[in-house]
Amino acid sequence: MSSWKNLEEEVKQYAQYIWNRKAEPDRLAGINFDCVLTLSEIEKVIVEVTENRSLDKIRGDIARIQIIRTNMMAKNIMVRPYIVCDFQPTQGMKDAGKESYVEVLSFSDFRKIFFDFDTYKHVRSNATFGSAVDPITGENDEAVYTPVGYDILNSVEANAEEIAQRIIDGKKVILLGDYGTGKSRCFREVFNILARRVDETFLYPIAIDLKETWGLESSVEIIRRHFNHLGIGESETDSVVKAFNGKRICFLLDGFDELGSRPWSEDKKKLESIRRHALQGVKDLLSNAGAGFLVSGREHYFNSNKEMMTALGVREDQSVIARCKTEFSYEEFYKYLELNNINVSLPSWLPRKPLILKTIASLDNNKISELFNSSNGDEIEFWYNFIDAMCERDSRIHPILDPDTVKQVLSRLASLTRERAQNVGPITESEVVDVFFEVTGSYPNEQSTVMLQRLPGLGRVSSETGDRNFVDDFVLDGLRALDLVNRVSSSDRNVSNLKWLNPLRKLGVSILSREMQKRNLTSLFITYAKQSLQRDKSNKVSISDVLSALNQIEIDEIDFDGFDFIEAHFGDLNFERANLKNIKFSDGVFESITLGKVDPESIVIKDSFIDRLLGVSSSSGVPAWIKNCEVVSYESIDTLTAIKKSGLTDEQTMLVSILIKVYRQAGNGRLEHTLTKGLAAVNKKSLKKILQYLISNGFLVTSKDNGETIYKPVRKHQERIEKILNELDRSNDEVWEHVTMLSA
Template sequence: MKKSWATFEDKVRDIANLIWGRYPTPENVGGVAIDAVLHLDPQLSVLIEITEERQLGKVREDVTKLVTAQNALYAKRVIARSYCVIDAETVTESMKEAGRAANIKVLTIFEFSKLFFDFSSYKVGRLNAPFGSAINPITGEKDDTEYVPVRYRVDGSGADIGTAEIAELLKKGQHIILLGEYGSGKSRCIREAFRYMADRADADFNHPISIDLREMWGLKRGVELLNRHLADLGLDKLSGSAVRAFNAGSVTLLLDGFDELGSQAWNNDPARLRAIRAQALQGVKDIIQRSQSGVLIAGREHYFPSNDEMFQALGVRQSACTIIRSKKEFTDEELQEFFDQRGIDVEIPSWLPRRPLICQTINELPEEDREKMFDVSASETAFWDHFMRVLCVRDARINVAFDPDAIYGVLKRLGRITRTKPSNVGPITLSDLQRAFEDIVGQAPGEEASVMLQRLPSLGRLGTETDDRQFTDTYILDGLRAKDVGEIALTSLELLKDVLSTSWTNGLDSLGQMILASDARCSDKKLIDLAHQAAVSNNKTLASDAIATLLSRKADPLDFGKLNLSAGHFIFIDFSRRDIMNLTLTECTFANIIFDNRPTKNVMISSSLAEKVTGATSVKGLPPWVSLTADKYESADNTASIRRIGLKPAQQMLATTIRKTFFQKGAGRKEEALTRGFARLGAPGLATKVINMLIAEGLVEKVKGQEGALYIPVRKHTGRMKQLLAELTTSNDPLWLAVSDLK
């Protein structure tokens, strides 16, 4: 926690107390008044003169006083260690020379504090090492690209916060949990917070220590985390002083990757999973609970199924903790700055994924490839296809022996291999790379092929200390898995034995389902047949993927043919898009499940678990054919969730407009901010119709602002708007019904 002192003398005495474990007091020694004296034992004392004056003459006076006191103690056979501490950033060589003859150290306050903990050495060592996953995906070295300042969402307040504000909260002793998906910038946030605090550490007497938890497997005590972290940096000699600094409350902890300490292997017993996670985090919990200062700890958003378990496993009190979340995508302004910093002059198309790692990959492409890619004006699935083809063709140019289709095939097979990995994106070992190559090409890789495998596009290194790889973004990985399932669905049952006998743990997310659903070769019948085969096999996740993909198609009503899946695992499933019948899901798990009031026939979900339910605000809002326990219910608290519900364009515009005007911070919204993104949702003029209906109903007022029109909510209707957002597809509000008919 940041310290403050009434006087400079108090600060020096406080630091001396931390160094020697007892508080110094002024004392008359040998007839002279010494500012701070500690008697460590009968034969050893510490003498300190403290001055805010920075003249050589004053230093010489203090040295003379210390020499007199030293001689008086020496006459009593007591050895004195003497220091003259100056309130300055530097001391001159003449000042140091004034004390050197009498073995008196003339120090700045910063040099004096290093006797307690040599933070400057730690700072250099830490900044020279990578921060978590903030590494160059090609080399595995630390990522030195310029930081694009981004904002993080604060739970429960609707506010955004930057790294400097995060650092200031940490200085005040706040505990902060940073949640976000892979590649969303958590490690970058920790690195920038560290830099901010490190530059002010001496003045604040608050020392940030940033630990990558992926290196801390098996440790049960907080001290063990500190010691291993310093040893990994080659700073073993600082271990003792770092522990003392931590125990004294002058260390702020930055802990990256709580999700990388435990296996993600699936288990149907929630209690067993909780126990596994808690055991893996024993050392983290110990160091957090022992900390007397601020703590920032980061990890994947969905690692814990509930906040209660997260607080318990990490040892954090909910009432004393702030949760912040990384945004999954850059804003338009942040994305533009990202490209501007790198000299990329493009008009950013609406379909371009704003995910940081996708943007980094695009940045590394040759200019001609970027131009072709940005000329593609198509759907998200078409862009994904084009993006992957460009990456594979680019890599094949390196050597005429490399084939783009073979590269693509190896990547798809690696996507299948990651289905069984403890982490969603890897790790991928060298033997995994070789096996994927042999499966696709039919022979072991030669020397040139081995080089290709080491630098496959979309794969990155875990770090400099290992040859293992991982996918750099789930956007790419999800699509590769979808393409792989499409090929599996077209394969004969005899050739499917290996796939059906393997238990997958990592399923398709919404993008993968969208890509698979767009594959014209994979008819409803083929996917239903695949779901039936997988449902009675060991591969329940494959059955889940097929079912969720079928539901994502906006098509004719679908008969699943009395399909019964038990113990399925769904990352994302949407029941709002298609009429279905004859499907039973029992003891399944859902990361995110979406409902509306669409009719079903002979459909049942029973004895199941969900992390998040969208489309219902509580268990009472679930359809009558659903019996499940959920950690979180969500209606439309942000634009992303509105988009996922699958509303009509006009409905989505209405829900987004209500949220931005009534429930976001601020008195009103500029027209450009209010309608941002609407152009790609529906026909021209549709947004104007929706907004005009709000104005006609007296719900929103349009006024003239300094920079154009402003839209102001009429606050007396806040309750009605809150209810409309909570109900959405089940709403009978006249405004909702009228907007639903707009084309």
């Protein structure tokens, strides 16, 4: 304890929790006591607090208590006395108290009268934490935790230690992220940190998986069910229920998006009402919590932060929103490899996600080396080799199934997730069996059932259910592409009636394109797209996937005769090649559009939602054929990392870096050495040519500072420079074209 006064206050607070009475200093029969509680007219509790480590002091306190006990007995009042020490009392001290029926105990043991946290910690730590489970066994994931950063709005990154500290400081932390980004692992790590610091903070973390509280409408119900699931007795539950709105219990609630089904409705207000009702118990708990807390769930479960705050019962000015990053940084990536003994060099384009790396780590080192060597640095080729390696491994473990059958089963299961709101699943055990029958023509026997329980690329949702999720969309996206190829090439008429929600993303579109060309199916897919567009009922996601793939392969333009494709849903639509011609898209959803250097012929996208528009950096760069659309984000070039990822040539990258630093960043000029600072490839000869061109054409003026050149903007060109930066590789400005020629 930091001071005597703090210890006394803490003891009084715990005494109030234990006996449900006001605890305060009092003077009885002329003797002062630190803490007295009146339980009834005939019963009192006396608690003396000491930090004096001498046996004589303990004996003196016992003597004073005995005087009062005798005095109270004369009035038919029973006294229950305690001496609480700010240290572990010796056996002699305990024996001295025992002789006089006075309990001498440490502050830590006194707290256990209220709540035996050590028992709770042991039981809770051995139970699973959300989806932080081993993909094969469904038990707790025992891989070493890799310290990672979590993005916090308007702040720097925070790690698990810092999130825990914010909770200790009374902050309400909301952690958002999609499946596989590490929410549950962060949840578990924060619990461990808070549990280790209980003796310092006197703050007890209670970690609840919200999926176990479905249908509950009050905080008390949630607390009781949690302790019941852990097999902990009513007395401990009662203590937590009693104190949850005080400052000693902090709740960690994982999975606000798992409190029930997520039904679809065109009525947004109805959906909000459904979500609000499902979270009624959580709101009751959080809005009455007296301490900081952590609550986590999927990023896009709510329509807005405002709806999220209202549904959770959290005030925006008292909360902190943190987000799991979609993948490791390079430093975190290599730390993960080191901590988990993965001794191979992995390519930079490999998704830096724990679940993918765990799957690779399950292969032997020779197979891993062979896997990467045979791919020749080609991400698409690597995907094929990676899937083959997974299926071959499982076929060797369970020879009853050949690798191709394993792949077909996985592809059909991937297709099922097209209709799932959570994208990666879940898939039920019965669905796995049905798909097995569909692929093989027979139901699984005992051996193949074992194999189905551990299919590669799938992970257990938890130990309580046999449901599976795909471990990552890197695996999932390509399998969906294979399934679509198989369906169209086999003239599967059912595909048009499927209600797919999830389109192919960039990797899946690339694999679909490659499959079309490898198997000479391009004409078939063009026919499929045109015929499907004419049907009254059709799977619009599948059509969108096919159009995305056709738009990026080497073929002549495809004329769609002015057809208006209403309510398309594209995961990734790339116009760098632009084979589609004479087609309009209305009221659609475009998760990502990449613009080419040249506008496509007779293409219109109007009245649609575009999540990411790449190729321009702001609304002023949007081409005229994209009309009246809501665009959430553009290609960012305001940071060094964004510039490097923009796909520009080295010379274009240098130009962008110079223009941003001189024209957009604060100050009246930039020193020469800062213009391209941080860029990996700076050709000094090209840099000199770019600077000379900008100066000679009046875009930059120079001065000197201690012998170093300072480059300053010419503000009359500000609007023109902004247009170049907004349009990027689509710009036809002579400045852009001149620098582009340097790359040739």
